[in-house]
Amino acid sequence: MTTILVTGGTGTLGRPVVERLRADGHEVRALGPGARPHAVELREGGPALDAAVAGADTVVHCAGAPRGEEEGAAHLIAAARRAGVGHLVLVSVVGAGRVPLxxxxxxxxxxxxxxxxxxxxxxxxxxxxxxxxxxFFERRARPPVMLLPAGVREQPVEAAEVAGRLAALAVGAPAGRVPDMGGPEVRPVESLARAYLRATARHRPLLSLPLPGRAYRGFREGEHLAPRQAVGRRTFEEYLTARFGPRIETGRQD
Structure with missing residues (x-):
């Protein structure tokens, strides 16, 4: 039996990773806010982090933070070295290093x-x-008009499917950079916004605006997409139906 530590183990992605690994019979420690006894703040490091990592064979790093992400990762890596961890699995984002954001x-x-x-x-x-x-759409739908970036496409993926892939990687040997994982469809952001509005029974006119800057150009050019790795199965409409109920009309209206 493998002992696995999952950072961000109480979050949207980390929780299903923990559940999947435990269902497969592994000893799993969840680290994150509210995770007892390992409610550890990665940016602080220290003895509590060392105690959480001690004895772990593998660490799956799902935790993210708007600030201090690199500092937290450095603390985690140092603790993993001290503990003799054999495998560190990181979930990252398509476009890392390419989108200047x-x-x-x-x-x-x-x-x-x-x-x-x-x-x-x-x-x-x-x-x-x-x-x-x-x-993102929930925030954009608050004003009377829904403002969207023009010419941008998205490829949303189901978090539980990513969690399943991470769990499989965690019990395997270190593999370096593995193939990207994308959702089943690459679609204009306007199409996805309309699906969201239908699912939440909202009515908003859409206004697509071009934006300045290199980051917007990166999104427009699809640097955050993985069309050749469209391996996800659950569509955005299926996600919305599960979350908000069966309000979506049959068929897409792109």
């Missing part, structure tokens, strides 16, 4: 820390999850 650049920096850690490592990049896009 803070979170994408930060995630690439974390990848580099993992690659240079001296530990056995595996990195899986995935496209943005369904719930991330749903949260």
């Amino acid at each position: 803070g979170p994408y650049q930060s995630r690439r920096a974390v990848e580099r820390l993992v690659e240079e850690s001296g530990l056995g490592w595996t990195v899986l990049r995935a496209t943005r999850a369904h719930d991330v896009l749903a949260s």
Whole structure:
């Protein structure tokens, strides 16, 4: 039986990783806010983090943070080295290092820390999850007009499917950078926004606007997409139906 530590183990992605691994008979420790006895803040490091990592064969790093992500990863890697962890699995994002936007650049920096850690490592990049896009649309739907970036496509993937892939990687040997994982469809952001509005019974006119800057150009050019790795199965409509109920009309209206 393998002992596996999952950072972010109480989050949208980490929780199903924990559940999948436990169902397969592994000893799993969840680390994150509210995770007892390992409610550890990665940015602080220290003895509590060392205690959580001690005795773990594998660490799956699912935790993310708007600030201090690199610092937290550095603390985790140092603790993993001290504990003699044999395998560090990192979930990253498609477009890391290519899209010139803070979170994408930060995630690439974390990848580099993992690659240079001296530990056995595996990195899986995935496209943005369904719930991330749903949260984006929820914010955009608050005003009377829904403003969207023109010319952008998205490829949302089901978080539980990414979790399943991470769980499988965690019990395997270190594999380095593995193929990206994308959702089943690459679609204009307007199409996905309309699906969200139908699912939530909202009525908003859409206004697509071009935006300035290199980051927007990266999104417009699809640097955050993985069309050749469209291995996800659950569509955005299926996710919305499960979350909000069967309000979506039959067929897409793109």
